[in-house]
Amino acid sequence: MPSPVDPIGGMRVSTSPDETPVFSTDSDPWVRRLQSTESDIRDAALAELRSILIRGLTKPMSQRYGGSLQAEDVVQEALMKIRDSLHQFAGRSKFTTWAMTVATRVGISEMRRKHYQDVSIEAFQNDDATRIEIAVDESVDAERKIDRQIMIDKLQKMIDSVLTEKQRFAIRASLEGLPMEVIAEKCGSNRNSIYKLVHDAKVKLRRAFEQAGIAADDFAATFA
């Protein structure tokens, strides 16, 4: 296995002759410093890590959701999450890469939460939400109008018969652009469950499309 180039610099994971990583969390200098019983050492490590995370979070956060939050707004929460999760650091990457992974998720999750805080999901929870509604184009000929209606009826029948109520809701909310974790939060679930719900729904619909002989371009061609 090629040893990944570290973009930040520092310790690499040692490997045994058979290339199996040999690692204990305590062997990482960052972990040792962050867990030190000496407050000077611990505080210095936290300050250093804080500085790295702010440098890493500033640009991506400024480019998302209108830059509604800044790195400084989330770095404290990220540091707490990192300290609470130190036991999960498996040494398969640089510590700072792992810490940035945690901090990025914390930062973007907070931005999503804030961005969608006033969005209601009620409109996606009724039966009407997955009804396909396409205005009839009077400029096309009668035969084409019929083809379009047949296509809509086919798709509608599949959506109604193949998907569960929960799947229809999750699909509809995601089509509106709501991130999985926002949908999850608003309906008291979790991101993994919503992702699985949507993914399973798409797989079921794909099978139904295949059985009905509907290809990706058919809809676009019918409505061209």
Added chain:
Amino acid sequence: MAMTKDQTETLIALVTDTKEDTLDCDGCFELMAEFVEYRLSNHQVPEALRAVERHLEQCLCCQDEYRALLDGLRAIAASSGD
């Protein structure tokens, strides 16, 4: 609130592009740091991490976090003078 033509078209594209995904978002997150280092180093991603690629193709949330992470790590490297 019914589905518009554009949303129906998006749904069809999403459905027809759906592929097998053996990871969920937390599973992807656990492997993300290792995966992103391979990407930054331009080394070939090992088979064990291919599942991350597949999940990122399917999950827009994880995909956005991955892109943000790449940008962030590049910014750190640039500011460190690497």
